[in-house]
Amino acid sequence: MTAPKAALLFLFLAGSGLTRIAVAQGPPSPARTTPGGGETGDLDPRLVKLVGSVSEERLSNILRKLQSFETRSSLSSTTSTTRGIGAAREWILQEMRSYSPKLQVSFDSYVVAKQGRITRDVEMRNVMALLPGRSPRRIYVSGHYDTVARPGGQGASNAGGPAPDPDARSAAPADPNAPLDNLAPGVNDDGSGTALTIELARIFSQSGIDFDATLVFMCHVGEEQGLVGARLHAQKAVAEKIPIEAVLNNDIVGNDKGGNGIIDGATIRVYSEGPEDSPSRELARFVQRWGGRYVPSHKVRPVARPDRFNRGGDHSAYNQLGFTAVGFRESRENFTRQHDVRDTFEGISLPYLAQNARVNAAAAATLALAPPPPSVTNERGQPQITRAPTGYDANLKWTAAPGATAYRVFWREAWGVDWQHELLVGNVTGLVLPNMQIDDYVFGVAAVDAAGHESFVTAYVSPPRASTEIKTAPPKH
């Protein structure tokens, strides 16, 4: 947790609340040299224990139970107690309720009118488990529990076959006469994300840890009809000013064998919407940093795009309404099993799913213990970064985050994606880096509490400039 000494000649606190750092000539030396930013000195032993309590056996039991409903299509039966979406959501509700009296488990229900791929008016219910924290700000872990299966599945769609891609926004509406309670086991899509979410509801609610943020374990519905459950919940969050700070969405995270035969059980992709220093990108970097520290045997691979080509996921529904959200996707997909009757338990690697659950647990728990990320903009939305006092320095200012006792400043050359340098400063709201040309670097700052829990970074980004129209006059002779 100490500043990189090679880069420092001296450090003193100015009375103005600014920390002035003098750096050695030339660019500062890298603050971290291990891949993924990984040091190990600031792990919280309670989180080590939490991450270690993910159970493959419990994930297995959840997946087998989800498969037993045969279909969880959002338009399947709501009256059967053993088959279809109604039985599935009731089981998920009761299962999460059984974990801890601290968990507030409820249906988040909406009546959705017939439209698009929704072939009749239908009541849709997200299942949400809320673990109240000291503060109302919320961290979400999510998956979607609904399923779909169509002839040929995703494999036929990718090969240019006749089956529509149910995830594509341009897909034709489903045949209104087609039975929507056909077999659709959806054990990987998205039983895997659902099981991960349910298992994290258990370990977090039973951890005895007093989190600052409120955690929400959300099993979305209607994803296969166009992210319906996630969109409705995000709309509600906007209308009711629910402070969603971050969403970790998991969709297809349980299979480690690509349909092309290539196996990768040691990495997970994390997709995020740009531009490159958007809050969602910072959240992806955060997952890489803290997932990599608590689960060093698993590699987080951030991918700098919203999602895969022609595919969608619930995190995008949150992004579109201004929330910070990322999507976890297994590294090597088997398209022949997706949206297909072959998406069964046999296609799951429990060790792989458990590793992905551990990465989610590490990221969500660190975020929920850390202060919220600091703001680096003024009232007019401008980044508080200047060249003062000499005209050639990097002068950063930020707004104090509640609960922070220190801040970590990050920077990198403005050509690249990963932070290259970091510096822990005290409980101050500014930093001057002499002779650091602000035009050549990207800067950001994270809030840190007394125990070392760190928020994701807020970067100093200029808002896009509006074009100014130049008026012309008629030519004069």
Ligand SMILES: [Zn+2]
């Ligand atoms: Zn899915």
